[in-house]
Amino acid sequence: MSTTVITGANRGIGLELVRQCIQRGDKVIAGCRNPDEAQELRGLEPANLLAIDVGDEESVRSFSQAIDEQVALLINNAGTSITNLGFQREDVGVMDAPVDLTLDMIRINGLSAATVTRSLSGRFDSGSQVVNITSQIGSMVVGANFNDLPYATSKAVMNMVTVQLATQLKDKGVSVVAFHPGWVRTDMGGSSADISVEESASGILATLKTFPHEDTGAFLRWDGSVHPW
Ligand SMILES: NC(=O)c1ccc[n+]([C@@H]2O[C@H](COP(=O)([O-])OP(=O)(O)OC[C@H]3O[C@@H](n4cnc5c(N)ncnc54)[C@H](OP(=O)(O)O)[C@@H]3O)[C@@H](O)[C@H]2O)c1
Numbered sequence: 001m002s003t004t005v006i007t008g009a010n011r012g013i014g015l016e017l018v019r020q021c022i023q024r025g026d027k028v029i030a031g032c033r034n035p036d037e038a039q040e041l042r043g044l045e046p047a048n049l050l051a052i053d054v055g056d057e058e059s060v061r062s063f064s065q066a067i068d069e070q071v072a073l074l075i076n077n078a079g080t081s082i083t084n085l086g087f088q089r090e091d092v093g094v095m096d097a098p099v100d101l102t103l104d105m106i107r108i109n110g111l112s113a114a115t116v117t118r119s120l121s122g123r124f125d126s127g128s129q130v131v132n133i134t135s136q137i138g139s140m141v142v143g144a145n146f147n148d149l150p151y152a153t154s155k156a157v158m159n160m161v162t163v164q165l166a167t168q169l170k171d172k173g174v175s176v177v178a179f180h181p182g183w184v185r186t187d188m189g190g191s192s193a194d195i196s197v198e199e200s201a202s203g204i205l206a207t208l209k210t211f212p213h214e215d216t217g218a219f220l221r222w223d224g225s226v227h228p229w
Contacts, residue, residue: 003071007031007054007116008078009046010038012186013133016197017075018044020205026073031063054078054112055104064119071123073208076113076158077133080105081188082150089148097149105150110157117165117176126173129208130165134158134178139219141228159219159229166217175216179204182222195222 004021008014009030021028022044031052032038041049052063054076082092085101092101113132124130136142138155146152159178166176181200183193203222211218219227 001025001027002073003027003029003047003069004073004075005029005031005067005071005120006075006077007052007112009049010034010041012188013181013184013197013200014075014077015041015044016201017077017204018046020198020201021073022046024205029067029071031078052078052116054116055108057115060112060115060119064116064123067120067123069123070125071120071128072125073129073131074117074120074124075131075133076116077131078112079109079133079154079188082148084188085150087150092150093147094149102150102153105154106157109151109154110161113158113161114165117161121169121174124169124172124174127213128174129211130169130174130176131204131208132158132162132176132178133181134162134219136180136221136227138178139180139227139229162219163217170213170216173213175211175213177208177211177216178219178227179207180219180221180227 004026006017009018010032028046029048030046031050033053035049053059135155137146137152138159143152162178182195184200185193200222207224221227
């Protein structure tokens with residue numbers, strides 16, 4: 001039974017990834033900020049449910065130290081938006097965005113992919129995969145027209161983390177992939193978004209099944225198509 005680790009597992013895309021990974025037979029270690037409040041996640045009966053705040057290095061360390069087995073798949077899914085941090089879109093354009101907010105967002109949405117991955121890197125074998133759930137907004141071409149500096153820069157950072165991790169882990173046989181999950185109906189995506197969590201998660205997992213290691217460092221959409229940087 002192979003072990004899959006998923007962050008931000010208590011709701012949205014993360015919760016559905018947990019559901020589908022358990023359904024297909026993975027041993028899932030689920031990470032979320034408040035395990036005691038994660039009733040829906042508990043109901044799925046993951047093998048382990050651990051606390052992690054991905055923006056807090058000490059929390060990332062404790063989370064990783066509690067994992068004492070080899071990890072076949074790590075999904076860095078946890079992420080936040082400006083509304084979660086108490087701001088409105090009109091306050092966060094490139095002409096207005098508070099620097100501290102932008103740095104907080106980069107820490108949570110971008111750098112966490114590096115801190116979580118490197119703290120688990122001793123648990124990877126040749127053939128392990130690391131998935132960073134980024135956003136099309138982190139691409140230079142799409143982000144140029146999306147006037148939310150904190151979110152766009154945070155996902156651009158995640159994209160850079162993806163390609164640098166891919167280079168560092170390539171010779172170990174570990175693949176690293178960034179996925180735009182689609183515009184997905186979750187608390188973050190809103191109810192009028194394009195696709196369901198089921199469609200997003202199943203597309204990502206199906207793409208990973210046949211993902212060739214030589215393509216490590218790719219930026220893909222949930223359906224496996226290549227996303228421009
Ligand atoms: N939905 C979309 O259309 C869309 C599009 C592009 C990219 N994405 C990306 O997809 C990922 C999942 O998004 P979603 O739509 O499922 O959003 P969501 O429903 O808002 O869920 C976000 C998840 O991330 C967790 N999280 C937030 N900050 C965290 C932190 N500091 N430490 C640990 N966990 C944290 C949340 O936990 P709490 O319950 O504790 O807050 C929650 O489990 C995110 O990275 C997001 O940026 C989503």
